[in-house]
Amino acid sequence: MVFRRRKPLSLWQKLRALVLPRGGWGRAFRYLRHRASRIPDAPHRIARGIACGVFASFTPLFGLHFFLAVFLAWVIRGNIIAALIGTAAGNPLTFPFIAMLSIDLGQTILGTRADGVPMSQVMTAFGQAGDEIYRNVRAIFTAEEMRWDRLERFFRGVFLPYLVGGTGPGLVAAIAAYWLSLPALNGYQRLRAARREARAQRLSAKAEATDEGNGK
Incomplete structure (x- = not known):
């Protein structure tokens, strides 16, 4: 392949890249902000998409955040690309804090702290839970016996509290992301429009000067 690395990354380098992107998280977020600001769409639609991605990151649907963000953006007529970018709010640095807050709040709301799973x-x-789902699916086609005990404990102790507890903070974070990104997107698009107009005026003035010079 044309863009394949000459020296493939080791497993340690791949894991490190997940936690610490090349250039650091600051550079990664600046790049995402730059990409979001250049999406050719109305600012309010882009901001809605970002909010959907942020909200999806507060759910325990790991592996499905992209799909949930796209679905939510489609429902509220947000920008799909911005929704995908917004899911970057959930990353290896923020997930531990999101999980702790969501599960603790969810257990308090549901009153299931006694059945909860320690954060560690x-x-x-x-x-x-993923392993048990895989084994149960495999049991359909083999003689193995299905087991649901781990899934039941996972659902009561982790998934449901995470889902319930993450809804409130997710909505707060999504609304904050919308209202913070909207004025920034409006300002950036106005600046780009002003730059395009100024460039067009310079080109027009240069063309007129050239025509006058040729006329002489």
Whole structure:
């Protein structure tokens, strides 16, 4: 392939890139902001899309955040590309804080703190749930016995509290993202329009000067 690396990244380098992108998270976020500001759409639609992506990041639907963000953007007529960019609000740096806040709040609302899974075991619980789903699907085609005990504990102790508890903070973060990004997008698009107009005027003036010079 034309763009394949000459020296493939090692597993450690790939894992490191997930936690610390090349150039740092500051550069990564500046790039995402730049990409969002250059989307050819109305500012309010772009801001809606970003808000959808941010909200999706507060749900426990890992692996489905892109699809949820796109669906929400489609429902409220937001920009799809901006929704995908907005999911960057959920990343290896923020997910631990989002998970702690959401699960703790959800357990308080549901009154299931006694059935809760310790925060140190949350990611392990996600892995065990995925493994059990895989085994149950495989059991359909083999002689293995289906088991649901881990999934039941995962649903009551992690998934449901995460889903319930993440809704409120997710809405707050999404609304904040909308109102913070909207004026920035409006200002950037006005600036780009002014620059295009100034460039057009300079080209027009240069063309007129050239015509006058040729006329002489």
